[in-house]
Amino acid sequence: MTTEIAMTSQLIDKKKSTRQTWIRYLSVGVIAAGAVIPLVLQDAPFLMILASQALIAAIVAISLDLLTGNIGLLSFGHAGWFGLGAYSTGLLSQHLTAEMLIVVPMGMIIAILVAWAVGYILVRQIGKAFAILTLAFSQVLYALIFVFSHVTGGEDGLQGVPIPTVFSIQLAEPLVWYWLIYVALLASLFAAFYLRRSPLGKAWLGIRENTERAYFIGLNVARLKLISYVISAGMAAMAGGIFVLFNGATSPEILSWFESGKILMYAVLGGIGTIIGPALGAVVFTVAEHFISSYTDAWLIYFGALFIIIVIVAPGGIAGFFNSGATLRDTTPSGDKS
Amino acid sequence: MLIISLLLNGLVLGSILLLSSLGLTLIYGVGRIVNFAHGAFFSLGAMSAVWMMSFGLPFWAALISSMLIVGIFGALLDWGILARIRNRPMVDSLLLTFGVALFITGVLYESGGRHVQILTPPTWLNGTVHILGVALPTYRIFVSALAIVLAIALLLFLKISKWGLRVRAANDDGEMAACLAINRNTLMHSVVGVSGALVAISGAAAAPIFNAYATVGDKILILAFMTVILGGLGSLRGAIVAAYVVGMIMVFGEAYSGGQVALLVLFLLVMAMLIQWPRGFFGEGRTE
Numbered sequence: 001m002t003t004e005i006a007m008t009s010q011l012i013d014k015k016k017s018t019r020q021t022w023i024r025y026l027s028v029g030v031i032a033a034g035a036v037i038p039l040v041l042q043d044a045p046f047l048m049i050l051a052s053q054a055l056i057a058a059i060v061a062i063s064l065d066l067l068t069g070n071i072g073l074l075s076f077g078h079a080g081w082f083g084l085g086a087y088s089t090g091l092l093s094q095h096l097t098a099e100m101l102i103v104v105p106m107g108m109i110i111a112i113l114v115a116w117a118v119g120y121i122l123v124r125q126i127g128k129a130f131a132i133l134t135l136a137f138s139q140v141l142y143a144l145i146f147v148f149s150h151v152t153g154g155e156d157g158l159q160g161v162p163i164p165t166v167f168s169i170q171l172a173e174p175l176v177w178y179w180l181i182y183v184a185l186l187a188s189l190f191a192a193f194y195l196r197r198s199p200l201g202k203a204w205l206g207i208r209e210n211t212e213r214a215y216f217i218g219l220n221v222a223r224l225k226l227i228s229y230v231i232s233a234g235m236a237a238m239a240g241g242i243f244v245l246f247n248g249a250t251s252p253e254i255l256s257w258f259e260s261g262k263i264l265m266y267a268v269l270g271g272i273g274t275i276i277g278p279a280l281g282a283v284v285f286t287v288a289e290h291f292i293s294s295y296t297d298a299w300l301i302y303f304g305a306l307f308i309i310i311v312i313v314a315p316g317g318i319a320g321f322f323n324s325g326a327t328l329r330d331t332t333p334s335g336d337k338s
Numbered sequence: 339m340l341i342i343s344l345l346l347n348g349l350v351l352g353s354i355l356l357l358s359s360l361g362l363t364l365i366y367g368v369g370r371i372v373n374f375a376h377g378a379f380f381s382l383g384a385m386s387a388v389w390m391m392s393f394g395l396p397f398w399a400a401l402i403s404s405m406l407i408v409g410i411f412g413a414l415l416d417w418g419i420l421a422r423i424r425n426r427p428m429v430d431s432l433l434l435t436f437g438v439a440l441f442i443t444g445v446l447y448e449s450g451g452r453h454v455q456i457l458t459p460p461t462w463l464n465g466t467v468h469i470l471g472v473a474l475p476t477y478r479i480f481v482s483a484l485a486i487v488l489a490i491a492l493l494l495f496l497k498i499s500k501w502g503l504r505v506r507a508a509n510d511d512g513e514m515a516a517c518l519a520i521n522r523n524t525l526m527h528s529v530v531g532v533s534g535a536l537v538a539i540s541g542a543a544a545a546p547i548f549n550a551y552a553t554v555g556d557k558i559l560i561l562a563f564m565t566v567i568l569g570g571l572g573s574l575r576g577a578i579v580a581a582y583v584v585g586m587i588m589v590f591g592e593a594y595s596g597g598q599v600a601l602l603v604l605f606l607l608v609m610a611m612l613i614q615w616p617r618g619f620f621g622e623g624r625t626e
Contacts, residue, residue: 074429076374076436121609125616126624128372129571131432132563133608135374139560140605143598257556261440268433298448304441311434312422 027193027276030283031186038178048174054286055181056243059188061266061278063235066192069273070201071228072208073123074131077138078236078263083255084111084141085237086244087152090161093245100164100171104241111237115230123225135257142255157251164245177246184242185279188235192275195231204228258300265303268310271317280318343472344589350478350547352585353485357540358558359565359577360489361533366624367509367572369526370428371420374435376537377559378442383408383538384550385446388455397460404542405535412534413527420530421523439559443552451552457545481543488536489578496574505529509572560601561588564608570618579619 034055041047064078089107097103122133145152152158163170171177195201203224206214215221244250253259262285270281293299310317358380365373373379386407390400415438423430443451459477466473496502507515508522516522541555548554565584569576584604591600617623 068429072429074432076432118609121612125612126571127428128366128432129567132372132567136560136563136605136608140602143601146598147596147602258440261436264433264436272429298444300440300444300447302444304437304439304444307437307440308419308434311430311437312419315426315430 023274023276026274026280027189030276030280031189034182034185038175042175045174048178050287050290052174052178052181052246053243054283055178055185056239056246057263057266057282057286058279059181059185059239059242060236060263061270061282062185062188062192062275063232063239064263064267065272065275065278066195066235067228067232068267069275069278070196070204070208071225073127073225073229074264075134075229075232075260076131076257076264077134077136077141077260078232079255079257079259080134080138080141081111081115081233081236082240082243082259082263083138083145083250083252084114085240086250086254087145087158087240088237089241090158090244090250091151093161093164094158098162098165099168100166100245103164104238104245107241108234108237111240112230112234115233116226119226119229119233123229124222135260138255138257138260142252145252145255152252155252157249157253158244159249161244161248161250163248171245181242181246184238188238189275189279191235196275200224200227261307265307267317268307268315269317274317277317284318339472340593342470343474344593345586346469346472346474347478348586348589349582350482350585351589352582353482353489354540354544355558355561355565355585356489356578356581357485357536358562359569359581360492360574361536362562362566363569363572363574363577364505364509364529365526365533366566367574368505368512368522368529369420369424369431370512370624371431371435372571373530373533374432374559375415375438375442376533376562377555377557378439378446379408379412379534379537380541380555380558381446381451381550381552382411382442382555383541384457384545384548384554385449385451385455385552386538387542387545388450388457388550391457401539401542405539408538409531409535413531415534416527416530420526424523446552451550453551455545455550457542457550459546477546481547484543485540488539492532492536493574501528561604564604567608568611568618570620570623572624573618573620573622576618576620576622 037051038048041051060078060082063081064075068074085107088110089103092103092106093100096106118137122130122137125133146154149155163172165171166180171180196205203214203219206217206219207221207224211221240254243254263282266282266285267278268281269285270277270279272278289299292302296302358376361379362373362376365371365376383404386404387400390403391397395403419434419438420431423434459480463477463480465476467476467479468474496505504515504520504525507518508520508525512522541550541558545554561584565580566577568583569578569580587604587607588600591597591603595603615621
């Protein structure tokens, strides 16, 4: 009996370590590829912009994975946080200062405060109600843009965001932008991996695997969930802030539920809970979207079909391909099984 | 005067929401699935009514055929796709129905849903009726009456038929129902079918009011979600009351503070409600 348990736990350890090794290899590969891209694309400014957008998408994907992968809560309204960050950062840079190192953190703080207030109630609901309410909240944020259309520009979007500065140096070169976003992505990646390994991350995983048991051993489940939600919203808002400064304008469409679906798609495509998987999924998806949408209008049909097929056939996503089928299921959060 | 007119309009919106939320509640109760594709079903119902009218069918036939089309589509969808993930974690079912919603929206975009299509009701439903000194279009009265009749029919059917007994059993206690030889898998096909048919006819009947286009159901989906949360997830009578509450809040909010603020007001109310009564009006909401 005891040997049996020991063997099982050994087996689990082995599976876990192969998974972690693969994630490590994948991470190093992706980070290296990201550093090589500007050397290849130096003479194609348009592709540089596309690459930068892909990296921004990767940051959003990581922020969603901080919530879904760590704690098993599914957010259907993550575009709301991205959009809130984008609009608040854009408005601040118009009315306050163009200094990026001031306005982006301020945009994050706004998102964090809002997320704290909303999340306080949201995280106390069961997983399905949480999913519904996140979608509803992102729709409320979307509606608010039109309520304050004299400030936000309403339907036309937020126009004329000034070129940002970092330490009073203007950012105009696509290459400089790329490196800046690349650094932000690396910081997000390391933050996510660091949180995963920290005691906080362990507690999150405990809640993901068995909320009831986590509660019984004395974890403050609601507070830990709230922390995860707030960090996730803050990171998404950072990506939104960088996006609006990079783009110089934004439209209300970045808050639509379709955008939230895309962010979920990044995570599902890459493999929820692997951190590097969603980032990779975001890059693959953004680039693929750009090239496929120039061939066909019916993009949404393929997008929906792909979504369905991946969820049914390969719930582990891209990262799942690098694993055996047995370990694949470990990577998806179990949530409340019913 | 204005208040009476708003009350009546709230009744109309509430009745449309009633059909959508009852379907959502049933699917949730039996299958423990939150159907994110419900709004797409609504749009599909509205669009298929437009298609049927363009084939020369009369209005009533278009309503019934859109109901049949989406009903059969829903049953096939459950059989072909949703049944594949029955025993998977909750996350998968949410993602899957979301993918279905995107897919249906995409198909509707490609088949004429990019533009607003107008559905004209038959002439005998034009004109206005005077109730309590307020003029209300006859068609709106017709829609609410239709929705209320269908909702009562559904509730009676649940109460007296064998099928209804099975659904209620699976809703109350899935495991016990399974022990009594109720096959939840096949039961779900019919439940998704019936729910799809209900939401489709509400979409088709509402098309002369809201028009028909690919994303007409998106707003209904959000409102129906708010309704089921207010009423408590899985509670039928909660959903009935909440549908009218949401309908009233939206109509009054739109009248007094503009369309977009109404949604914010509704959301704040739902949040306040969740603090005090997290399990809905009747305390019947599921916590699993």
